[in-house]
Amino acid sequence: MSRVSALAHLEAMEAMEAMPLTRFRHRHLSDRPLVVIPLTMAGEAGTPLAVLVGESRRSSTLLVVGQPRNRDQRFAFAAEFGRIVMGYIDSCRQDRLEIPSRGEERRSRYTSAPQILVPNNGGIKALSDLGRMCRFRRTDGPYPVPAVVPELGKWLTFLVETAEQAGTSMLLPMTGLLGEHWATGQSALEDQNLASLMAWISPPDGLTVQEAMADAENPELCPPAGPATSPQFDNTYLAPAMRRFDTARATGNEQALAEAQADLRGLLSEQLNPTWRLMWTALALLRGVDEAPRAAARFERDCDSFTDYSDYQDSGDARPQPKRDGAIRAARRLSRLERALADFEADMAFDDPYVRADQRSLGEAFAGTVVAAEPDRVDITASNRRVPRPRVTVRTLDPVRLVDDTKLISPTMPPGHKAEIVSIVRDGDASLIMVEVTGGMGRARVPRPGTVPVVEQHIDYLPDPGWRPTPVFPEADQIPWTHAGDPEDSETMDPVAAGQAATEEWGDDN
Amino acid sequence: MIATPDQRLDALRGPAPRMHHNARTLAALENNPRCMLRAVLDASGSDKAAIAAHTGYQAPFGQSSFALARGNVFETMVKANGCAELLRVLRETLQLTLPEVGYQDLNDVGGDGRAESRHARTTHLLTAAARGHGSDTLYDHPMLRLVVGGHPVFLEPDLVAFRVDDRFHVVEIKSFPIVDDQAAPAQVRAATTHACAYIIALRAMLAASGIGPESVSDTIVLIAPKDFTNRPTGAFVDARKQVATLTRQLERIQRIGDLVELLPEGLTFDLAADDTGRPQRPAQELAEALDQVPATYYPECLNHCEMAFYCRSRARADGSLDVLGSAVREQLGGVDTVTMALGLARGTLTPNDDQVEMAVALRHAARLRVELHNSPGAAGAAS
Incomplete structure (x- = not known):
């Protein structure tokens, strides 16, 4: 934040409309993004409740977990969601392009990369939790799951890790995308609410910004964009519907079960649909902003890292990401994140007079x-x-x-x-x-x-940000003893611990 | 006759029953100690939620029954069979050497569940234990008392105090998970604030018997579900800093008498509820009473204070920069309103002596904004 950006917020507050913060949109937008709106259940960590997912405004798929506390239903949901996400990721792995390289090694990369859009940072956290929940599952032994579940877990974890890195475009929160380009007359906290942010940028027809803002904070008019549902909704509608579902399942009454399921789906789709429409409206607005010249090069780097991870998955001994980074992985990640941030800031300043104005005022x-x-x-x-x-x-x-x-x-x-x-x-x-x-x-x-x-x-x-050499990190077996840490944290999780991770106990197991 | 602060506070609240401090008011106290409106409302025990609702700015706080159920189930499980699971975590995960464990439930005293009798029994047992008498280690549901603004407040007894190496430790049982040894910082912080109030209350209770503060540890034990399971795990949380902060803020609130002095005579937030509990006081009149007390609004108040939406509307109406949050505010030190900031930026207002430098910077920034608006291909506002 500089005084120039602060002024943009003041102008927005005075004019009661959003003001541009940048000349360009600095993120690549895919022609075919996958919009995902996850909902989780209150009180249960990362427990999926529902998700609305799809590649276009008119075709969405609603997945619902009837009883999120039940392990089997949770993983049935993960498998279904996994099939959709993996179908989408596979569709990005169709064409491969040879890229000229000075070295001996011939390289190629996919010409496309996935782009998953969620409403807010909470959406990323929900996918991160789901990834953590799925990636250590096993297809054999106790509590076996379909192969797509650990695969989904690994891919979600990969995508969440890229989202931490500045300038990437494979997993993005819509509020972040909008907030990078528009300044509103409200606080960053309120900008986390997609409906509230959109009220400033493009209020619904016939409403003033003030009216749209007030509506955005009323959960009955604008259900929260997730991942948490509104407590009133939980208590008034969801809890009774879930009880009916449980009863029907316990008594084995097929018809009652079907009705209860339809009820739940109806309730949750009402909660999700307004956000769904908002996501696509926001996307259309962002497409109307010119893409920054250097975004294309950043997208190619996305394709590179997508290709690398995809090849690793195909290599046969692909392991799930460790629970905690070891010393080297952590150092490498930190260095990568710092460089990416510096590069992104330098790129934006070079491309965009608005960003430069920020730097000039500083x-x-x-x-x-x-x-x-x-x-x-x-x-x-x-x-x-x-x-x-x-x-x-x-x-x-x-x-x-x-x-x-x-x-x-x-x-x-x-x-x-x-x-x-x-x-x-x-x-x-x-x-x-x-x-x-x-x-x-x-x-x-x-x-x-x-x-x-x-x-x-x-x-x-x-x-001139200049050229910086890629830092060199020691091999895993050459970590100085001061940094070796606890072997449990290390990249090479021993098979016994991995087995325990796969069979860890769950909500209703006991 | 001059009214005592207590009488003034009672008058502010009106005949409604006094509200007690809870996790949310403690969080508000910790996060915004300088807000006079909050201090006066909390000290007088006024029902902030009802007041906010009556002014037309109902607080959106509510708890999902799912979260409540989950919390209760988890706590019951941890405490079942004389805290068997809790002991397992203390011994295995936290590697504490606990001798034979005696468990003492202070939930009621021979069928008497009144706060006063429970507090008396808690005081008796814990003071004896601190002096080295008695063999108990775990004290479930001790009833503690915290003095806030000169008023004793009973604290919700959802904790366990355990004694190891001659010190009491406060145990917080929470149902948010610790995934791969990490928990959400905001939730840990809220839990710690809660526990800090207990630490302070416990120390105050022992101090009354001449026992020093070192008898209660600054480190709390957080018990929460491990990863996505129902099994508990534990972690030590160093609460030294938060204990110090909360202590300071409680000391400040002791001087609530001074704050009350500043308020106009006859001020009250009484809702004039009728027999059915429906407020009869005109909302406009209530709003005017609230406006007599300055509030310090931050956007973060929206997370914990029932009055936040009311205060926000007031800040918006005043064109206060508080509406935009600290990131913007920091850029505009010494300037309080949008009108003033834009006036200085556009050169239509003359800066006072403290604002000269800021005005120069703002005028420069404003020139840059104009340059950008006029440049070819300037980004248009959304339409």
Whole structure:
């Protein structure tokens, strides 16, 4: 958050409508996302109650667990949901493209990657719990489950892990997507409510933003987008319906059971349908925002990691992700997340003047007009070569906090443009920043036309995130003893513990 | 005659029965200690939910019967057969060396379930135990008393105190799960706050007999379902910081008398309920009474305070920046309202001495926003 973004929220509050926070949508949107709205049962950890899932607004599938406390019903649900999710993931594994590589190893990747959209962060948590619940299950031994259950568990866990990484697009919360692009006149806490957020961006026809906001907080008009259901709904409708279902099942009355099931499905679909419509409306709005130029490259990285995980699953000895990361896996994950965040922020700033404005108000980037130029300046390198090193002076009103010698890139110059700060001189409210152009001028002794800023040109500069080498981590058997930790936490779970994990006791077993 | 603070507080509440502190009021106390409206309403024992509902801003809090049932089943299971499961966790998971265990249920005293008699018995037994008499280790349902704002409050006795190495430990039994040794931080925090109130109450009780605070441990024992199972597991939670925070806040609330002094004479939040309990006081009049007391609203209040929706509407009407939450507020130190912030940003308001720097930054930010709006291909607002 910077003052520029804060102002956008103030403008929204004043105008009573959402204001843009970015010029572009920085996430790739699939042509065929899988929208998933999970509901869980209150009081039971990660216990699925229902899910509404589908690839288009008009075709949704509702899955309901009649009695979530019952282990068999829970896994029957997981298997059904698993078949839908795996069908979708398989549909992304149709075409593979060879990619040019400098190394010996020939590589290829799927041309597509899955994209699962859930309403909010709670939806991701629900999928994460479901993944944890399913991935250690066994197809043999006590409590066997269909093979698709552990497969679903592993894939959900993979997707949830990608969702932690900035800039990925394989599992996204709708509130997050909308909040990245629009500022509302309410708090981040209230923006977590999809209906409330949508009230600001696009209130239903005939309603003002105020009216839509009030409706959004009324569970009778706008049922919560999950994963928790409203307590009133639980107590008034769901609990009696579930009791009827249990009774019918206990007495073996087929007709009563069918009726009770239909009842439950009707109730839950009423709770889910408003959010379903909201999800697709939100998606249509987001599709109307131009995709950022660099989102395509990030999507290719998604395809890479999707391909890698898919190949690992096909390799035959695919194991479920460990319960807890060992030292190396944790360090690797942390490093990956940090780099992804830095890259994503740098990409967004380069692409998007709005994001740059944030950085400019923080003094981490600047823009201004060229007031002086030495286009013909030449330097002699250590190897006695004459190279063009033009210098220009930019006058800016931005409160620059960069230091001398900072390496710069510019989104308003031709690609490859590089520069360095020589000096910064205050001039009243403004700053005069002398920069030396160091790259992007071609190989000749004279810079290519257009590669050196000219007087009166408006130019944007931001720090060059630079290239960072991939960190190297030790092998599993070479962890220093200080970090070896508890063997139970390690990546290689021993078979006995794995067996215990598969047969752990459940709600109604005893 | 000058009314004592207690009389003033009773007048604020009116003839309605006094509400007692519970987990939610304690959470509100911990999260927003500086809110005067909350302090006055809680100290006077007013029914915040009823007041909020009568002003037209009903609090959306309710508990699902599923969650309640699950909580009860789990607690019963942990405590069954003289806390057999609890002892297993204490010994196996937490590796405590417990000698022969004596179990003492303080739920009622020979058929007398009144809070006062239970409290007396609890005091008698626990004080004796702290002095080294008696061989019991587990005390179920001890009735404790916490002094909040000068008033003794009985705390819901859903805990066990156990004694090991000459110290009492507070055990919280919760039904949210600990999955792979991790539990949701917000839930752990709420449970810890609750337990902190017990620690403070227990210490106060022992202090009355000259027993020092070191006789009650700062570390609480959290018992919760393991992973997705029904089997309990346990974890130690270091509550030192929260005990200190809550102690400080309770000390502050002791000075509730000073706060009450500031309120206008004759102020009351009495709903003037008729015989059937229906409020007869005009809602407008009630709202005017509430408006006499300043509130400190944060969006986070929506999570725990019954008055939050009322306060939010007030903050919205005032154009207060509190509506936007801390992330935005932090960018605008020293500025309280939208009108002022936008006025400074657009140069239509002159900053006071403290606002000069902020005004410069805001004007710069506003220029950038204008530049963005005017740039080619500017993102349009949604339509």
